[in-house]
Amino acid sequence: MKDAAGNIIANICRGSRKDLRESIVSNRKAQSGWSSKSAYNKGQILYRIAETLESRKAQFVDILCKQGDSVINAKKEVDTAIDVLVYYAGWCDKYIQVFSSVNPVESSHFNFSYPEPTGVVTVMAPQKQGLLGIVHLIAPMIIGGNVCTVFASEKYPMTAVDLAEVLNASDVPGGVVNIITGLQKEFIGHASSHMDVNAILFSDLDQVQRKLIQENASLNVKRVLDFSKEDMLSPYRILAAQEIKTTWHPVGN
Amino acid sequence: MKKPIKIKPLNFSGDFKYAPAPEGTEHIQLKEKYSLFINGKFVAPSSKKYFDTINPSSEKKIASIADANAADVNLAVKAARTAYDKTWSKMPAAERGKYLYRIARIIQEKARELAVIESMDGGKPIRESRDIDVPLAAAHFFYYAGWADKLEYAFPGKKASPIGVAGQIIPWNFPLLMAAWKIAPALACGNTVVLKPAETTPLTALKLAEIFQEAELPPGVVNIITGAGATGAALVNHPGIDKIAFTGSTDVGKLIQKAIAGTDKKYTLELGGKAANIIFEDAAIDQAVEGIVNGIFFNQGHVCCAGSRLFVQEGVAKEVIRKLKDRISTLLVGDPMDKNTDIGAINSKEQLSKIKSLVNAGIKEGGECWQPDCAIPSKGYWFRPTLFMNVAQSHRIVQEEIFGPVLAIQTFRTVEEVIEKANNTPYGLSGGVWTDKGAKIFNVTGKIKAGVVWANTYNKFDPTSPFGGFKESGMGREGGLHGLMPYVKLS
Numbered sequence: 001m002k003d004a005a006g007n008i009i010a011n012i013c014r015g016s017r018k019d020l021r022e023s024i025v026s027n028r029k030a031q032s033g034w035s036s037k038s039a040y041n042k043g044q045i046l047y048r049i050a051e052t053l054e055s056r057k058a059q060f061v062d063i064l065c066k067q068g069d070s071v072i073n074a075k076k077e078v079d080t081a082i083d084v085l086v087y088y089a090g091w092c093d094k095y096i097q098v099f100s101s102v103n104p105v106e107s108s109h110f111n112f113s114y115p116e117p118t119g120v121v122t123v124m125a126p127q128k129q130g131l132l133g134i135v136h137l138i139a140p141m142i143i144g145g146n147v148c149t150v151f152a153s154e155k156y157p158m159t160a161v162d163l164a165e166v167l168n169a170s171d172v173p174g175g176v177v178n179i180i181t182g183l184q185k186e187f188i189g190h191a192s193s194h195m196d197v198n199a200i201l202f203s204d205l206d207q208v209q210r211k212l213i214q215e216n217a218s219l220n221v222k223r224v225l226d227f228s229k230e231d232m233l234s235p236y237r238i239l240a241a242q243e244i245k246t247t248w249h250p251v252g253n
Numbered sequence: 254m255k256k257p258i259k260i261k262p263l264n265f266s267g268d269f270k271y272a273p274a275p276e277g278t279e280h281i282q283l284k285e286k287y288s289l290f291i292n293g294k295f296v297a298p299s300s301k302k303y304f305d306t307i308n309p310s311s312e313k314k315i316a317s318i319a320d321a322n323a324a325d326v327n328l329a330v331k332a333a334r335t336a337y338d339k340t341w342s343k344m345p346a347a348e349r350g351k352y353l354y355r356i357a358r359i360i361q362e363k364a365r366e367l368a369v370i371e372s373m374d375g376g377k378p379i380r381e382s383r384d385i386d387v388p389l390a391a392a393h394f395f396y397y398a399g400w401a402d403k404l405e406y407a408f409p410g411k412k413a414s415p416i417g418v419a420g421q422i423i424p425w426n427f428p429l430l431m432a433a434w435k436i437a438p439a440l441a442c443g444n445t446v447v448l449k450p451a452e453t454t455p456l457t458a459l460k461l462a463e464i465f466q467e468a469e470l471p472p473g474v475v476n477i478i479t480g481a482g483a484t485g486a487a488l489v490n491h492p493g494i495d496k497i498a499f500t501g502s503t504d505v506g507k508l509i510q511k512a513i514a515g516t517d518k519k520y521t522l523e524l525g526g527k528a529a530n531i532i533f534e535d536a537a538i539d540q541a542v543e544g545i546v547n548g549i550f551f552n553q554g555h556v557c558c559a560g561s562r563l564f565v566q567e568g569v570a571k572e573v574i575r576k577l578k579d580r581i582s583t584l585l586v587g588d589p590m591d592k593n594t595d596i597g598a599i600n601s602k603e604q605l606s607k608i609k610s611l612v613n614a615g616i617k618e619g620g621e622c623w624q625p626d627c628a629i630p631s632k633g634y635w636f637r638p639t640l641f642m643n644v645a646q647s648h649r650i651v652q653e654e655i656f657g658p659v660l661a662i663q664t665f666r667t668v669e670e671v672i673e674k675a676n677n678t679p680y681g682l683s684g685g686v687w688t689d690k691g692a693k694i695f696n697v698t699g700k701i702k703a704g705v706v707w708a709n710t711y712n713k714f715d716p717t718s719p720f721g722g723f724k725e726s727g728m729g730r731e732g733g734l735h736g737l738m739p740y741v742k743l744s
Contacts (some may be wrong), residue, residue: 103733107713111718217510218507244721246720247703
């Protein structure tokens with residue numbers, strides 16, 4: 001990793017396909033534990049990430065600038081990332097209420113539908129905005145009980161690694177968010193074709209990459225989530241990685 | 254110590270016989286030849302080709318059906334686009350709703366005729382088409398009719414607008430009902446439709462086209478094109494389609510998802526299943542046995558949400574299997590038009606051979622196969638209700654969707670074990686749980702990864718109740734409030 005003047009500032013891990021596989025295994029192990037935590041608890045953990053990030057604001061501004069950002073933009077980006085986390089922390093115990101229904105079926109049954117997490121989501125972090133780019137994609141995923149493997153932006157790998165430290169310091173259980181640095185083009189095929197991945201999320205891929213992902217997704221009917229046109233702050237982002245479950249229960253004596 | 258009670262097997266081969274109770278067919282109106290329904294009119298296919306639709310219980314031809322080619326698909330999509338631009342998306346929403354109400358009413362008026370044609374063309378017992386398929390189809394139009402002018406209440410914080418032209422491909426197991434599931438929400442939300450029914454069961458969709466004419470639905474709002482896989486592929490690949498809705502096998506669903514990669518087409522897929530039906534020791538066993546029978550033998554097992562994997566807790570396994578065999582021995586397999594019939598004809602020769610080959614694979618892999626000694630007609634396509642005991646998770650009959658009256662039975666000891674086994678499948682459409690304990694119901698139904706879970710009941714459907722799968726069973730929901738989502742753009 002080089003700075004603007006061409007000096008080497010850090011060595012970044014170049015993750016491999018094997019790292020991806022191990023990451024998915026750890027995601028899968030963590031998923032049911034994470035999704036069965038209470039909504040209140042998950043909301044508190046998201047809020048804690050925001051708090052930790054706030055306390056390390058200077059560090060993130062510094063690291064973004066080292067990778068080429070201006071101070072003004074870096075400050076703005078860190079502030080927005082904190083706001084996004086607080087916004088989604090508040091949805092945790094509400095989106096299920098907003099998107100659920102009790103269904104007045106004709107027969108004598110109590111019938112209701114509510115969202116459940118899709119499962120393991122691979123996330124191609126955008127090349128722009130090393131911190132916010134990851135945060136606005138993973139916040140609506142994990143708040144909904146999903147777990148993620150994030151493929152960091154090639155331009156901002158150091159921010160991604162620092163964010164991992166923040167997550168670790170904020171009581172996010174192991175395996176809920178894994179972050180892999182490296183060359184995205186080496187991962188895009190595997191991240192979209194892995195058979196134990198339920199969804200793949202991105203926001204800035206080109207037409208060729210999107211087509212490749214959609215083709216690979218068909219191997220196991222993966223959900224393909226493109227947030228390029230979605231509002232950054234919206235419960236519909238949470239809903240995108242949810243499955244509606246309907247339960248029928250007889251009413252009688 | 255109590256002496257064990259010796260139980261004699263029940264004898265069903267005695268003198269007690271049901272008198273035939275055939276439903277009449279003289280009241281139905283069928284043409285000898287059906288062309289394509291495009292822009293409000295029946296038009297001959299430019300392919301000039303027709304294929305036969307046959308009655309699977311007699312192997313006799315019922316009618317000739319047009320085989321649409323790419324040029325016909327193009328005409329239908331153009332008609333749908335024009336209707337969308339000029340009429341349907343411009344019409345006040347309340348007026349759209351009125352057309353749907355009218356369609357629901359006409360389906361109710363023609364219920365008897367539709368039920369008979371459904372059973373003739375598809376082989377399902379008249380009792381089912383009369384009591385389930387047709388009334389539910391009408392109810393679906395009635396339910397979504399009311400949504401047309403109320404969409405602003407369905408999506409908090411967002412404005413819903415229609416997507417455009419929907420290409421819809423439906424299967425042969427519930428021909429009219431699937432047409433209703435697809436068409437009603439699409440039209441309510443302001444879209445127009447090109448629908449392709451399955452090649453073995455096109456008749457009720459074509460009768461529905463006549464109902465659209467009678468309801469004076471504006472031309473082009475719904476177009477119905479008949480044909481096989483090539484027609485479906487032409488529809489999926491047509492650039493004028495904004496949204497694909499498909500119900501059918503997981504294999505074809507994957508092909509569709511791949512085919513539209515790189516396009517902006519939206520899609521919903523309702524695919525296969527291999528549902529776990531779980532019987533706990535504390536369940537009401539006799540009720541559970543009825544539920545198992547309904548779960549797997551409803552519609553000859555041609556049901557994507559069929560309870561095809563039975564899990565019985567060890568303590569009651571012997572009793573459940575004995576009672577299940579007794580109950581299955583009373584099932585009447587035969588003429589779909591007879592009101593006493595429980596299990597009708599297998600939908601097609603192809604499906605029958607698929608069921609046979611999977612059952613043979615089950616026997617080869619060491620499963621213990623059981624069938625009742627019931628009579629089946631000499632003509633037509635039939636398969637006896639079948640149980641498999643001593644099967645393992647790895648067996649093909651446990652892993653693969655059979656889409657026939659074949660039940661694989663496994664046992665379990667603990668709740669954790671059965672949840673793990675139930676979820677050990679790429680599918681996730683449905684499941685069943687039988688227990689007397691409320692707390693256990695909510696624990697188990699919450700942990701089964703499936704879109705629809707029935708507790709102490711099975712195979713219930715309702716227009717207000719969302720239906721659709723997790724994992725490889727597809728994406729998107731049909732029915733209920735959630736069933737509107739696939740047919741709107743939110744802004």
